[in-house]
Amino acid sequence: MRAMIRFAKRPRLRFISHLDLQRFFQRAVNRTGLPIAYSQGFNPHPVMSFGSALALGWTSDYEVIDIKLSAPMGRKRTEDAIRAALPEDLPVLEVRMVDDRHPAPMALVKMADYRVTLEGESAPAALAQIPAFLAREAVSAVKKTKSGEKEINARALVVNMTPFEGGFDARLMLTERESIKPDLLVALLAEMAGVEPPEARIHRLTLLGKDGDGNLRPLMEL
């Protein structure tokens, strides 16, 4: 049995790196008192996985961690135990118990919704480029990856984008092969406007996947 937990990362903790968060959860699950399943081998550790790494400095309302339990456990008890083991700024929002055969959260993620708030003088100019960006067939961009730089069509990775006063909401592709980060998008808009990239506050709203019929659904509902 596994517990799929959705939690938020509040602004105060936005500088915890993904690696540090992983280490943090190894200790956090130890203090839940739940029957946690451990990996076999030389240096056993709790069996758990994350939905998608959140970049340093971002906040989120949709972080998903999946923890394997070694014995059946009720949803409510699991939720209470996890909640007590986490600090105020990593609040538990939703817990779902799933079967061991349920796909790992990372395999389910297809897209993510973000709210991007821009600050600084160049913000309006960058935001004004959104209709132009969406109207284009292709916007070429250079994406930095672990193995170097890669040329991509940024437009194809943006599902939609909705501007509002001081920022925009965006639904972006998020799979192993196809993904774009909101900060790259902000840089592209600024480039199109011919301005310096404004300062961006990035907040993840939802992680999305596809159900059996191919419909987009929030990850926790799949």
Next chain:
Amino acid sequence: MSLSDRIEKLLMNVTKPVRYMGGEYGAVMKDASRVDVRYAFLFPDTYEVGMSHLGMKILYHAINAREDAWCERVFSPWVDMAELMRENDIPLFSLESRTPVRDFDLLGITLQYEMSFTNILEALDLAGIPLRREDRTDGPFVIVGGPCAFNPEPLEPFVDLVALGDGEEETMQTIDAYKRWKAAGLPREDYLRMCAEIPGIYVPSLYDVSYNEDGTVRTITPKPGSQAPAVVKKAMVKDLNTAVYPERLIVPYGEIVHNRIMLEIFRGCTRGCRFCQAGMIYRPIRERGIDRLMELADKLVSSTGYDEISLMSLSSGDYSCLPELAHQMVERFAARRVKISLPSQRIDNVLTDTLKETQKVRKTALTLAPEAGTQRLRDVINKGVTEADLIRSVTDAFDQGWSAVKLYFMLGLPTETDEDVLGIADLAEKVRKCYFSIPKERRAPGLRITVSASVFVPKNDTPFQWAGQLEYDEVVRRQQLLRQALSRIKGVDFKYHAPDISFIEAVFARGDRRLGEALERAWRLGCRFDGWSDQFRYDLWLRAFEETGIDPNFYATRERAVGEVFPWDHLDCGVTKQYLLREWEKARKGECTPDCRKGCTGCGMKRYEGACV
């Protein structure tokens, strides 16, 4: 914009923003309007260093256990953050509530190391608190404690109170006194006078110092009418079983130096190594019982989720029933995948078999500290170990599958000769032979021997407080002598540093009030994080001494006469000056003093009620 938002703005542009973040699991939050006393606890180094410090955890827990007080943490901002804070007019703040430090009632600062003294001035300045006590008309009282508090004189112009000895009880009393002082609406100086009555609290402003013509101290006496005691005795917790100890800990997000449960199994040390200040000032030895330790370990494992417990003390192998403790710990926690470790290993008491079992998981380097290269010099420093002990320990370790050994030594110990220096290389060679004496199929491949040689710093309140530190050039010559000797041995890595940091450390360890000027000048010239070799500026330090007319050699390299009055003579650390002098004389004759568990050595601790029972 709130201070918190303004801090947030900076964090995007500094290295390791986690240092300033707060919000960790276990951090104590309170309603500021519902406490009487707000206590800022400053560890004058980085977050990673300070968060690894047991004393801070104990006092944080103890203060926060009170309903009427709230203790928050403060660390030294790294240089990049300090610069941004100044540029943006952001005062030094606490991690929990992000309150300016200058708005606290009390500011406690722990003095773990002389080389953090400039960080204290930096912190006061960043907080917007006038550096000098005489310039402060409001704001928090500055209280220093910790090992260096036994000679706080170089910090005298900057501090209000000095807390000597164990902090658990005296800290509570300073808080109680603060409440009484505030309720009575008394002038600022009255708080200091009230605190002078608390056992262990020294109030520097209530004492006058006079000097001889040769620059040495003539007298240190309480100011007329101050009613301060002629000698301030340290505070001592009698029973660690009933003493407060944290049952919850703050669990940091980032990696810190020691990220595990620290369980103090005893305080004090009976060995009497003559160079060791901790071995003197933390006396007498007081053990926590196994039952209490098991209870604490249980609670801490459950509340923190850590998977490692470190059994802390000055010499953990000396715990009276270590095998029993180790056995119980391993038995209780193995199923919970919690490792038990002993951080300081001595070569004369080998790990117990039970711990060897648990250590099988990770074979990190075996760390041993023979301190000196020959038996003669080990006798001088009263390091009661022999070459045979060392050989037995390393052979045993190699046989168990270790292949890395770290050996720690000091250069420049009193009476050291070239023969002693070269003895270090001989020892390294013998360790190497031990490894090859194990059949090839049994030993782990890849022998690594690391020899580390630090420069000896004579400390106050030790038998070597009369000794001069070895001159700079001579230290360099002996380092090179050793380096050459070790370069002829395969597989040995030699680690050593320029003697400059140790020299400044030696100046301050036995400094007096007049050094406050040089300290402030050095800080104004830009010295901070002096314990970090990448930040340390020897040139600026020398300039500071020159500009303030202070001869650093007077403090560091001068051997003291037997009758000399020391700047810390009015502070009683538990052992007497007579005892230390006896030990100094025995050292120079190469005579050992046995561990005082084998018979009282008359160190003076018995003068304290409840000690050595």
